Amino acid sequence: MKERVSILDGNTFLVCDRRGDIEPSFDFPTGLFSFDTRFLSTWLLTLDGQRLHALSIDDAQSYRTRFFLAPGEPTHYLDAKASVIRSRSIGGSFAEELTVLNHSEQEVEFTLRVDMGADFADLFEIKHERRKQGRTTPTVGHDKLRLSYRREAFCREVVISTSTRGEIDDRGMTFRIRVGPHGEWTTRLHVAAVIYGARGEDIRATLPLGGHRVAAAIHAEQDELIDRAPKLGCDCQPLAGAYRRSLNDLAALRYESITLGVRLLAAGLPWFMTLFGRDSIFTSLQVLPFLPKMVPATILMLAGLQGSRLDDFRDEEPGKILHELRYGETAGFEEQPHSPYYGSADSTALFVILLDEYERWTGDASLVRQLEPQARAALDWIDTYGDLLGTGYVWYVTRNPETGLQNQCWKDSWDSISYRDGRLPAFPRATCELQGYAYDAKLRGARLARTFWNDPAYADRLEREAAALKERFNRDFWIPEREYYALALDPEGRHVDALSSNIGHLLWSGIVDESRAARVAEHLLGPRLFSGWGVRTLADDEGRYNPIGYHVGTVWPFDNSIIAWGLWKYGFREEAGRICQSMLGASRFFDGRLPEAFAGYERDLTDYPVQYPTACSPQAWSAGTPLLLLRVMLGLEPQGEHLIIDPAVPEGMGRVELLDIPGRWGRVDALGRSRSPHDHNRGH
Structure with a gap:
């Protein structure tokens, strides 16, 4: 059986495989979910076209996880000339920091790609593999990808932004990077899930705790409850x-x-x-x-x-x-x-x-x-x-x-x-x-x-x-x-x-x-x-x-x-x-x-x-x-x-x-x- 890894903060949770990847399957459902809708159905990381494998996972906290990854098959770990640290947190929105480490003595060019997709599936549609009735529209910007779903007055949206300029298309983001000898490169990706109300407002932003919370606030709130x-x-x-x-x-x-x-x-x-x-x-x-x-x-x-x-x-x-x-x-x-x-x-x-x-x-x-x-x-x-x-x-x-x-x-x-x-x-x-x-x-x-x-x-x-x-x-x-x-x-x-x-x-x-x-x-x-x-x-x-x-x-x-x-x-x-x-x-x-x-x-x-x-x-x-x-x-x-x-x-x-x-x-x-x-x- 495949092993799920999850992070959650009440309203929002993410389920992925041991590499941190999300793929649009029904037999092993993964994704970013909030209020019964899947806002990410694809979130797949490759380095130079290769899938990565987990060396270790730090999931001691419910709202934060780190994946230590290397390219190639597990038998090749000792020969890996690069590795990736995938640090993520959740607090209404979802944030992921990607760090590529070059372990060689020369500067190396890498192509890092994150395939992104949102099927906006209802949980019942995932369980019963039902087709969507509405329409999804992608909008590509210079630093963000916006995927919008509408069915009559029902509207959901996911906005994915990056801290580092990359090549953005309607299916993801590509970063062509140079990393110096024993150096590292980092980008931060942010995913905001938006639930629109009848008057066009983001309903989650009207909640008492707001739509987005930083990890420190979640940690403090959980500690306060446990201390009681x-x-x-x-x-x-x-x-x-x-x-x-x-x-x-x-x-x-x-x-x-x-x-x-x-x-x-x-x-x-x-x-x-x-x-x-x-x-x-x-x-x-x-x-x-x-x-x-x-x-x-x-x-x-x-x-x-x-x-x-x-x-x-x-x-x-x-x-x-x-x-x-x-x-x-x-x-x-x-x-x-x-x-x-x-x-x-x-x-x-x-x-x-x-x-x-x-x-x-x-x-x-x-x-x-x-x-x-x-x-x-x-x-x-x-x-x-x-x-x-x-x-x-x-x-x-x-x-x-x-x-x-x-x-x-x-x-x-x-x-x-x-x-x-x-x-x-x-x-x-x-x-x-x-x-x-x-x-x-x-x-x-x-x-x-x-x-x-x-x-x-x-x-x-x-x-x-x-x-x-x-x-x-x-x-x-x-x-x-x-x-x-x-x-x-x-x-x-x-x-x-x-x-x-x-x-x-x-x-x-x-x-x-x-x-x-x-x-x-x-x-x-x-x-x-x-x-x-x-x-x-x-x-x-x-x-x-x-x-x-x-x-x-x-x-x-x-x-x-x-x-x-x-x-x-x-x-x-x-x-x-x-x-x-x-x-x-x-x-x-x-x-x-x-x-x-x-x-x-x-x-x-x-x-x-x-x-x-x-x-x-x-x-x-x-x-x-x-x-x-x-x-x-x-x-x-x-x-x-x-x-x-x-x-x-x-x-x-x-x-x-x-x-x-x-x-x-x-x-x-x-x-x-x-x-x-x-x-x-x-x-x-």
Whole structure:
């Protein structure tokens, strides 16, 4: 598999190969992207007509990279008489400094060429290889190349300028240079991506942080955010490395909304650099004990875009929380329904859960009171539009069969929900974790109603409904002969009986009967689901199991963090610790950055975690995983005005110390140490 190298600064990111090159391919998409449009599809460097090869890459910082390159094949490195240093940074715009070094004793003439091109592809066009409907026009100047794209009122532009005079044509720039003995030559290229609004203004320039930022400003902003986070001291190097990398990635993934100008967390690079309801909520839950100030903007944005009408094209319904918000051409021309799109059946209940959890940590009662109408609308959605069949469960089926998502749970690929033999059930579907989220949302909504909304009658009603849902769920979803909960119910109420990681989310929600929790924990840590690196999305003896299938056998770090949290809630501290250890062990093989997903192969088979071929990296809820695992290991739980600390650090990790944990209590410290082998608490 080719290796991607990326740099990003929230709104803008660049993906290239190990040489720093960008080529217009679809099987390995690279480019300069901003707000769902690819502004560079070609950026290819040659020296005297030869492609270059990477000697080394310095990509320690998210917004800056250096490539050390030499011409010729790798076997010729020792004979290279020249090399090139390619230094680049990103901060709204993209800048690249090219330095050619002459290592010989004579003056040498070189021809340096950068092929440049912009296809202005929408991300959906890249994924599905769709042709553009508009027209691209090049304009060649004496020191710049301007490429403009227009389709009716939709206009995007990229302006490429150089600090050194060269030969500029509509496909790039050529520099014919002389470099003295052991000398060097440098030019600086600057690429500005322009998004025109309805009145012809550059929309990005109107954002609070502006369209362009220097590296020093990005560095200072990221450092400021990281400095606000609790300080970790520990004996476990994988934990220390993963924690630092997670904070760096979360800082880098923040972006400015083009509509409201607030700072939000993008879901992941390269495909999901935008707001996702479900992903943003789960990430917020993960980071809440560490960086609570990152959370309110997400809550407010989701509340502000809450569904208010019936719109089949967008899967919108009153009270529903969005799934995905896009800014590109296909959304603008309604070729895709993502402006925004509401095709998720879980984000609405999760919104209420996050609002309550946020208040429990921060004491921010004003936000809870401000968003009472939105929280009530979300709770109403659960019992109205969410309950499609009137059975008291949350079901889903898209209103838009042409472009809507088929599966609207977190496992939203087409084949993720199946019977044991691999058959796919009909729609609508009621997956098990949706019921757990609804149960939790009702209980949390009851607390908010009683404590902040002055509506005890509504609180009593929600608690009665939650209790009835729990009883009904444990009757209808439990498969007695297999002793686990069904993945889903089909439209006839029959069990969709595959064994999946979803049962771990049931523990997190609290909907599992105490008498069945131990059996659920055994399944999660048993050989069918647990690979040694983590819990697989689907058990390895199911019909659709594939260790490198997106949701049918891979291991997802975010999924495992929620499962660990659920095990902890039911008292299974050792089992939760095993997942923490496996995730942190895997992170060592990814330089501390857990990817979106990795293969479900047995640990003994591969000896290292095998990355899923097209996994996002960094991805927000994977970056949040080490943070939530820390919360689990230290047993952090808000209770009134206090933070309960009840550590259970897994064997071999030694000391784990987290200082200055923020919350309604001010800032407190937590310390935990590994337990001895005979001191396990195995839960209920």
